[in-house]
Amino acid sequence: MPSGLIPFPFHLFSFHHPSLSRNPSHTDLRGEQREIMLSVLALTSVVLLGIASQTTAIVVYTSWERHALVGTDVRLSCSFFSWQWTSPDVTFSWHYRPDGAKEAISIFHYAGGIPYVDTKGPFRDRMEFVGNPSRRDGSILLKNVDFADNGTFTCDAKNPPDIAGSPSHVRLFVFEKVPVQAGVITGAIIGVVLGLLILIVAIYYLMRFLVARRVFSLSMSKHGRKGKGKEGSQQKQAGPLK
Numbered sequence: 001m002p003s004g005l006i007p008f009p010f011h012l013f014s015f016h017h018p019s020l021s022r023n024p025s026h027t028d029l030r031g032e033q034r035e036i037m038l039s040v041l042a043l044t045s046v047v048l049l050g051i052a053s054q055t056t057a058i059v060v061y062t063s064w065e066r067h068a069l070v071g072t073d074v075r076l077s078c079s080f081f082s083w084q085w086t087s088p089d090v091t092f093s094w095h096y097r098p099d100g101a102k103e104a105i106s107i108f109h110y111a112g113g114i115p116y117v118d119t120k121g122p123f124r125d126r127m128e129f130v131g132n133p134s135r136r137d138g139s140i141l142l143k144n145v146d147f148a149d150n151g152t153f154t155c156d157a158k159n160p161p162d163i164a165g166s167p168s169h170v171r172l173f174v175f176e177k178v179p180v181q182a183g184v185i186t187g188a189i190i191g192v193v194l195g196l197l198i199l200i201v202a203i204y205y206l207m208r209f210l211v212a213r214r215v216f217s218l219s220m221s222k223h224g225r226k227g228k229g230k231e232g233s234q235q236k237q238a239g240p241l242k
Contacts, residue, residue, distance in 0.1 A: 058082045058165035060157050065171045068145050075130065076170055078138040078155035082162040088113070091158045092131065092138030093167075096122070098151040108140055122148070145174050 059081040068074035078092065091111045097104035107123055109116045115129035126144055131137040138157055142149065149172060156167035 058157060058159055058162040060155055060165060060168040062153075062155050062168040062170040065173060067173050067175065068142075070146055070174055070176055071144055073141055073143045074145055074172065075139055075141050076153055076155070076172070078131070078140075078157065078168065079136050080138075080157040080159065080165075082136070082159040084159055084162050086134060086136055087160050089158075089160045090133050090136075092133070093156045094138075094140055095154040095156075096151055097154070098122075098148070101151070104152075104154060110138060142172075145172070147174050150174050 061079050061081070063077060066074055066076060076094075078094075089112070092109070093106065094108035095104040096107045105118075105121055107118045107121050108127060108129065110129065110131075110133065113133075117127050117129065118124060123142060126142060128141040128143065129139075130141045131139040136157075136159075138155060152169055152171055154167050154169050157165075
């Protein structure tokens with residue numbers, strides 16, 4: 001066998017039919033099957049761990065869109081997934097491309113445990129690092145946003161040895177008045193429908209209660225009349241006997 005190759009344990013997967021053995025034993029057969037299953041699970045775990053250890057891709061996450069009012073602060077979140085432990089050499093980079101522009105500019109960089117904020121760009125004195133690199137968080141805070149801040153923000157993260165991966169993008173929309181989102185409208189419609197259903201059920205049970213009460217009162221009045229009629233007939237029958 002060539003050197004460097006690991007022999008595959010074919011003997012673990014050999015199967016002996018009970019009819020071929022001289023003294024078949026159900027206990028021994030079950031024990032062999034159990035050992036085979038454990039061997040298969042162990043081999044699968046080794047393969048998966050080998051694949052995971054060779055994976056060096058990093059996945060960066062941000063929101064798709066962020067809405068903000070003029071003059072308010074907005075947080076742009078950025079995190080990542082990596083098979084590796086969080087490295088002390090983890091880095092975060094943010095770039096900004098205004099609406100209508102073709103090229104993006106660098107506005108923030110974190111490396112070696114130190115955040116570097118752009119002091120000459122459009123967000124000078126208006127940006128703050130609010131992330132936690134040890135928890136894989138590279139979020140930034142934009143202060144006092146204006147219409148001119150509309151654009152695309154790109155976050156990229158590296159967690160050596162995981163350095164291969166694509167950055168993530170988030171669009172910022174600054175409004176004078178935040179528009180009503182589709183989710184809010186859908187939630188309002190669902191709330192109204194549920195409210196109507198509850199009202200209909202309440203009216204239904206209220207009507208049933210009123211009808212039952214009316215029937216009960218009528219039955220009680222009929223029984224009362226019958227009782228008075230019987231007493232009157234008894235009095236008439238007892239009258240001549242005197």
